[in-house]
Amino acid sequence: MPQGKVTTVPDDGLTTRQRRRQAVLAVHTGHGKGKSTAAFGMALRAWSAGWSIGVFQFVKSEKWRVGEETALKALGASGGPPVAWHKMGEGWSWIQRAGTERDHAAEAAEGWAQIKRDLTAETHRFYVLDEFTYPMKWGWVDVADVVATLAERPGTQHVVITGRDAHPDLIAAADLVTEMTKLKHPMDAGRKGQPGIEW
Amino acid sequence: MPQGKVTTVPDDGLTTRQRRRQAVLAVHTGHGKGKSTAAFGMALRAWSAGWSIGVFQFVKSEKWRVGEETALKALGASGGPPVAWHKMGEGWSWIQRAGTERDHAAEAAEGWAQIKRDLTAETHRFYVLDEFTYPMKWGWVDVADVVATLAERPGTQHVVITGRDAHPDLIAAADLVTEMTKLKHPMDAGRKGQPGIEW
Numbered sequence: 360m361p362q363g364k365v366t367t368v369p370d371d372g373l374t375t376r377q378r379r380r381q382a383v384l385a386v387h388t389g390h391g392k393g394k395s396t397a398a399f400g401m402a403l404r405a406w407s408a409g410w411s412i413g414v415f416q417f418v419k420s421e422k423w424r425v426g427e428e429t430a431l432k433a434l435g436a437s438g439g440p441p442v443a444w445h446k447m448g449e450g451w452s453w454i455q456r457a458g459t460e461r462d463h464a465a466e467a468a469e470g471w472a473q474i475k476r477d478l479t480a481e482t483h484r485f486y487v488l489d490e491f492t493y494p495m496k497w498g499w500v501d502v503a504d505v506v507a508t509l510a511e512r513p514g515t516q517h518v519v520i521t522g523r524d525a526h527p528d529l530i531a532a533a534d535l536v537t538e539m540t541k542l543k544h545p546m547d548a549g550r551k552g553q554p555g556i557e558w
Numbered sequence: 559m560p561q562g563k564v565t566t567v568p569d570d571g572l573t574t575r576q577r578r579r580q581a582v583l584a585v586h587t588g589h590g591k592g593k594s595t596a597a598f599g600m601a602l603r604a605w606s607a608g609w610s611i612g613v614f615q616f617v618k619s620e621k622w623r624v625g626e627e628t629a630l631k632a633l634g635a636s637g638g639p640p641v642a643w644h645k646m647g648e649g650w651s652w653i654q655r656a657g658t659e660r661d662h663a664a665e666a667a668e669g670w671a672q673i674k675r676d677l678t679a680e681t682h683r684f685y686v687l688d689e690f691t692y693p694m695k696w697g698w699v700d701v702a703d704v705v706a707t708l709a710e711r712p713g714t715q716h717v718v719i720t721g722r723d724a725h726p727d728l729i730a731a732a733d734l735v736t737e738m739t740k741l742k743h744p745m746d747a748g749r750k751g752q753p754g755i756e757w
Contacts, residue, residue, distance in 0.1 A: 383744060383755050391736040393586060393596035396603070400595035401755070403602060404625030408754030426603030430633055437632055485754070517755060534749070536741035537590040543735035545582060550733070555607030555684070556582050556600070556716060 382515045384533045388492065388525040391539035398487045398519045399427040405517065406434055410484035412442045413477055415470055418490040425558055467494035478512045485517045492522030506532045581714045583732045587691065587724040590738035597686045597718045598626040605633055609683035611641045612676055614669055617689040624757055666693035677711045684716045691721030705731045
């Protein structure tokens, strides 16, 4: 998208370069495909820029996004910047699990608590919070806390949040919001997902 | 998107497994971000599935998508399936250039001719035809030829086409069409694109 024209120049005392290097909060929402896929595509680009990547997968079970995980981990192991991949679906890696009982609300809150710790420590330069709109929607994570934490995050840490039904306050706080809309899907023609394409 | 219910089951004599393993033609269109990014995210997943990847970048100059190119080429060189990356912006790699004169219409037609050769030879399992809607829109490539060629492509070769204003015949031929719509963009706030995020 080779567009370079801005429609307004804010009176913020920043140079164009300073303004364009600000940390970005992006949201991919809507009911169409490509929300997570575009987020992982952005991670690909961020990794090439030399940035440490942190992925937090909410909600989905461990079978999902295995392709992206394999590829991004292969990149992380190739000598470039590191890639950390955390999955709620198989229990967050940093939590010692006492039993087999699952409490998804508590796990989602734990995931968000770790993201806050990482943001404070500036652990990564680029974060994918995959399907993070759902814990917000379901009240497992406090929207006001998310918005305030992201607004105050130190340094230049870019964050992409994916999922349907993004909260209006999150959209208001974001710099970049794209809605993915389904025009057509193979499922409409009775074709289910397939490996390599859907996951 | 953990959805598994199909709304119709076609009377095509195929098993569910055969039907779901059919080659997919996907189109990412609309004026929002994420069309190409999601296509490269799909390529990431396809690569992880063990598939050879062919990328054809139309229109954009060579400075664009450099992050994705670096990362996917690093994957291709890591011992997994190969990644071929062809750019019109710096002249297609397979063409010996006589002079410095550029004819974009002819170059676009050359790109499409190579894609047809690759589809016939089943060179790749997954193709990204990035910004390919534009040569179609501008009449540099014949839409009917594209639709017919893709309809008749042999084997299981998945194709993703990106760009604004996808032709209605292309949309009609596609299995999966997603429209990316801009809800909000940093440019609206006077912030231009930045490396690692936009390219």
